[in-house]
Amino acid sequence: MSLELKAGPTSLDRLETALARMQQKHGFSRVDRENPQFPAGLAALLLTDDPQRNLEILDACVILPEALNGLGADVARLVAGPEAAPALMQRFAVARAPAVVFLRDGDYLGSLNGIRDWQEYRDEIARLAAGPARPRPIAIPVRDAGQTGACA
Template sequence: MSLELKAGPTSLERLETALGRMQQKHGFYRVDRRDPEFPAGLTALLLTEDPQRNLEVLDACVILPEALKPVGAQIARWVAGPDFAPGLMQQYGVPRAPAVVFLRDGAFVGVLNGIRDWVDYQNEVVRLLSGPAQPKPIGIPVRVAGNPGVCA
């Protein structure tokens, strides 16, 4: 009997699987260009990065759809993969992924950084969704992984 060793999925492959599940099972739209046009009304935008750098990214892909269930169809759900997230992080002043940016009619409402306790997460989602639009934060430089001299 011979045993064949096979490499498991890479961190980016696991992320792609998670993003696909968010799209198929939970109705998320994928950001597919540098300057996306978000719909009128409320939008939640999950910003991701390579889970190799931060495992919380995969957790956020599971937690956010659950946290948004109580608001149903009242909010458009979007997710940006590591290809477009750095530019959006800079645009919205987000220091690190995972983060959820909330928009109302395209205007910045707030951001949730990292993973939190379930109750805190749900309370913050409700607070951000019912709050007024805020001034957009000043963009910060986001370094491209593996290329410290390059900003996105």
């Protein structure tokens, strides 16, 4: 009997599985890289990256759908995969993923970076969702995973 060895899933494969689950089970929509569209009303946008750089990415894919349940069905659930996230991170001045950006009618409400204690996470989500629009932060350069050297 011969045993065939084959490589397991990569970190990006695991992320794609998590994003597909978010779309199928929790009603998230994937943001288009070339033309990101933000719906009217309240929207929560999860920005991701390769989980090999930060394991919290996969945690956020599980935690965020549950945390958004407290807002009811009135919040549009969006996710940007690692191909679309760098430009959106720059646009909303997010230094690293995972981060959740909250928008109302396309206006910036604020962002939540990283993973926190469950109650703190839920409280911050409720605060941002209920808050007024703020000026969009000044965009910051974000290094694309494929680049080497200086920031773009």
